[in-house]
Amino acid sequence: MKNGALLRLTDLCFAYGDEHRVLEGMSLSLEPGERLGLTGPNGCGKTTLLQVLMGLVTPQEGRVEVLGRVRASEADFKEVRRDVGLLFQDSDDQLFCPTVHEDVAFGPFNLGLSHAEVHKVVNETLDMLGLSEFEKRITYQLSHGQRRLVALATILAMKPKVLLLDEPTTGLDEVHEARLLEILLGLPQEMIVVSHNAHFLEKVSTRIVTLGYS
Amino acid sequence: MILETLGHRFSVVDRLDPRVRTVCAICAALFPLFLSDLRVLVVTLALALALVLYERPNLRALGKRLLAVNVFMLTLLLLLPWSVPGEALITLGRFAYSREGLMQALVILLKGNAIVLSIIALLGTLEPVRFAHALERLKAPSKLILLYLFTVRYIAVLEEEYRQLRRAMAIRAFSPRLDLHTLRSTGYLVGMLLVRALDRSERVQKAMKCRGFAGRFHTHEHFRVARLDGVFVVVLAAVLGSLLVANFA
Numbered sequence: 001m002k003n004g005a006l007l008r009l010t011d012l013c014f015a016y017g018d019e020h021r022v023l024e025g026m027s028l029s030l031e032p033g034e035r036l037g038l039t040g041p042n043g044c045g046k047t048t049l050l051q052v053l054m055g056l057v058t059p060q061e062g063r064v065e066v067l068g069r070v071r072a073s074e075a076d077f078k079e080v081r082r083d084v085g086l087l088f089q090d091s092d093d094q095l096f097c098p099t100v101h102e103d104v105a106f107g108p109f110n111l112g113l114s115h116a117e118v119h120k121v122v123n124e125t126l127d128m129l130g131l132s133e134f135e136k137r138i139t140y141q142l143s144h145g146q147r148r149l150v151a152l153a154t155i156l157a158m159k160p161k162v163l164l165l166d167e168p169t170t171g172l173d174e175v176h177e178a179r180l181l182e183i184l185l186g187l188p189q190e191m192i193v194v195s196h197n198a199h200f201l202e203k204v205s206t207r208i209v210t211l212g213y214s
Numbered sequence: 215m216i217l218e219t220l221g222h223r224f225s226v227v228d229r230l231d232p233r234v235r236t237v238c239a240i241c242a243a244l245f246p247l248f249l250s251d252l253r254v255l256v257v258t259l260a261l262a263l264a265l266v267l268y269e270r271p272n273l274r275a276l277g278k279r280l281l282a283v284n285v286f287m288l289t290l291l292l293l294l295p296w297s298v299p300g301e302a303l304i305t306l307g308r309f310a311y312s313r314e315g316l317m318q319a320l321v322i323l324l325k326g327n328a329i330v331l332s333i334i335a336l337l338g339t340l341e342p343v344r345f346a347h348a349l350e351r352l353k354a355p356s357k358l359i360l361l362y363l364f365t366v367r368y369i370a371v372l373e374e375e376y377r378q379l380r381r382a383m384a385i386r387a388f389s390p391r392l393d394l395h396t397l398r399s400t401g402y403l404v405g406m407l408l409v410r411a412l413d414r415s416e417r418v419q420k421a422m423k424c425r426g427f428a429g430r431f432h433t434h435e436h437f438r439v440a441r442l443d444g445v446f447v448v449v450l451a452a453v454l455g456s457l458l459v460a461n462f463a
Contacts, residue, residue, distance in 0.1 A: 056420045086424050092371050093417040098343045110426035140370045158425065
């Protein structure tokens with residue numbers, strides 16, 4: 001199913017400045033039903049790749065297709081960001097509202113939902129992830145593991161079609177890692193999971209791709 | 215912890231609408247500026263202090279806040295009277311510490327403390343987030359509110375980064391001395407903090423873009439003005455009004 005791919009990168013080149021090339025002529029696609037594991041040495045461009053897909057950085061060359069359409073302009077990517085969720089490496093970057101409830105509500109509000117709808121989706125999402133008790137908590141008082149799960153909740157609350165997860169297990173203990181694995185396996189969405197954690201990747205992915213240095 | 219709460223007891227003030235509290239705090243804080251009579255100022259200060267103490271704050275936390283203001287006031291008390299002409303209390307060569315200057319300094323000290331105490335009483339016990347929501351409802355500039363909310367959210371993160379850097383320095387046997395090495399290392403520390411803060415702000419901005427941020431936060435807290443708010447405003451107006459009359463009588 002060549003045309004059914006949810007995400008497709010073709011001949012992508014990306015460099016920071018003139019010298020520091022991270023991606024060179026790389027192609028990749030995410031097919032329906034897939035959970036794609038992505039691994040590779042530090043600095044090979046895994047995070048960059050996810051940011052290219054979200055339109056946060058612009059590649060020098062190559063074509064980005066998301067959900068069946070070629071995306072190039074900021075307007076294209078604004079649409080992409082409504083349908084694709086990116087989990088950041090550092091949850092402190094992602095959680096910028098003072099309380100858990102506000103943070104999870106932030107995305108749905110931006111999608112234009114009403115107060116009642118937002119309230120409902122926030123409760124459902126926190127419930128699904130077993131985070132209901134944290135609703136009123138101050139985000140910076142949570143542990144790392146809790147913060148990661150809340151960050152995931154902020155994304156799932158927007159009901160994305162595809163998930164991009166950047167090093168989701170870094171800094172998590174075994175309990176939280178197992179919990180995260182369980183959650184991810186239970187989600188219907190296709191996803192790309194970037195990780196150095198081979199054990200985790202083995203369990204979560206349906207296919208693993210290893211990036212090399214360009 | 216940089217963000218320290220007053221640890222007060224739940225009181226009538228907490229039951230007021232945050233918007234009413236904010237507006238009352240602004241009025242109460244501006245009020246002492248119109249006073250000139252020393253006795254009225256003392257009464258104003260006493261009333262503000264009484265309101266603060268009624269909320270039963272942690273006295274250590276309260277003392278810390280008042281100390282910050284009064285270190286500055288003490289400097290004023292020591293220095294200002296030398297530059298004001300009038301009846302000399304102390305003379306040092308050509309310079310005189312004047313009674314008029316001392317009075318001026320005292321007035322400033324009383325006003326300053328009265329302002330700080332009324333703000334502590336009305337806003338110091340309001341949770342930062344609710345204060346931001348109140349400001350939004352009062353149509354304060356949204357950029358200002360965003361800055362304030364980000365400060366609330368990230369001050370602890372920056373503090374943690376500062377501590378991490380300090381620890382990294384300490385485990386390599388750094389102890390501050392009065393020399394160029396200390397100065398340079400502290401410069402690196404501050405520079406590093408700025409660089410990290412900038413990096414982080416860029417990542418936060420990306421995260422916000424990903425979730426469709428369009429310039430403002432949506433709040434979903436519903437404020438309602440109740441009878442208690444009316445009573446409070448009337449009492450406050452009556453108290454401030456009588457003080458004003460006493461001042462100019």
